[in-house]
Amino acid sequence: MSITKFIQAVVVACITLLMVACSGLPSSAQMPPVSELESEPYEIGVGDTIAIHVWRNPELGQSIVVRPDGFISMPLMGDVKAEGKEPEQLASEISDTLGEFIRTPEVTVMVTSPLSKEFRNRIRITGQVASPQSVAFQPGMTVLDIVLMAGGVTDFAADNRAVLHRQLDGEYQSFGLDLDAILSDGDMMTNHALQPGDVISVPRKQLFRGEL
Missing domain, CATH: 3.30.1950.10 (wza like domain)
Known part of the structure; x- marks a missing residue:
């Protein structure tokens, strides 16, 4: 490898590490906190x-x-x-x-x-997956379950930068996911349990991050 190419590789690596450090997302190894889902009397809705x-x-x-x-x-x-x-x-x-x-x-x-409650209590996955999904929540569902329902990630997915969005105290908070570790290495560290309203987004690979 020439010195020029070596320097370019180092620069790309440094930029990638800096962007990860500045992403503001909690560590993917941390279990996202569970929102307080209060048990409320059922109200009839459209479609019921x-x-x-x-x-x-x-x-x-x-x-x-x-x-x-x-x-x-x-x-x-x-x-x-x-x-x-x-x-x-x-x-x-x-x-x-x-x-x-x-x-x-x-x-x-x-x-x-x-039916109306099932719509309100859904899990959604968007972005670089084979088939973006909005599915009714079932107790015990995990990140891997919804990814498999969506047909897995595409070849263009930056699967190590996937994000779980969860509503806490009325606002969505984001938590990093490493789908590559889950799907390729069987590392279940970020295979978190899901809850109603969760949204998973899988971004596209980007050239300036050195992912292409």
Whole structure:
């Protein structure tokens, strides 16, 4: 190797190390802190399927999907606002209105397909992966799981500079991931457990970083 090429290689290496040091990302070896996910009463959302049962009046019961406008249609009642209400609250309102037509109605409402919650509690991966994904969160999911769901990284992926974005205290914070170590070396140091709302971005290789 000529002296000129050697100096160029040293400069590129120094720039790369400097950029890594100044990236501001926490060490990829540190487990990202878990956000406080408070357990809240379920609120019905658009796309949810709900089952309505009226005791001793089966003709009034039905299984129905909440429309995009947030309403459902009920016999005798017409359109009823369902979005944003807890099942017990909706059951009480339906019961009160049906009381104008039948004696002491007893109504129960169950969410049989919580589609709106599944959308809110999703994991997403973008950038240099074969197929960017937005998938419903399942307990136990890890970084490797979502990468495999996305078909792995592309040939142009800077997989050692992937980033996990996690919402903490209402703001997204970023944590470095080394997908190359996970996929090539079986190093699970950054194969962190995921949680609802996490976003993983895989950047493209860059010439000035010496990655191409």
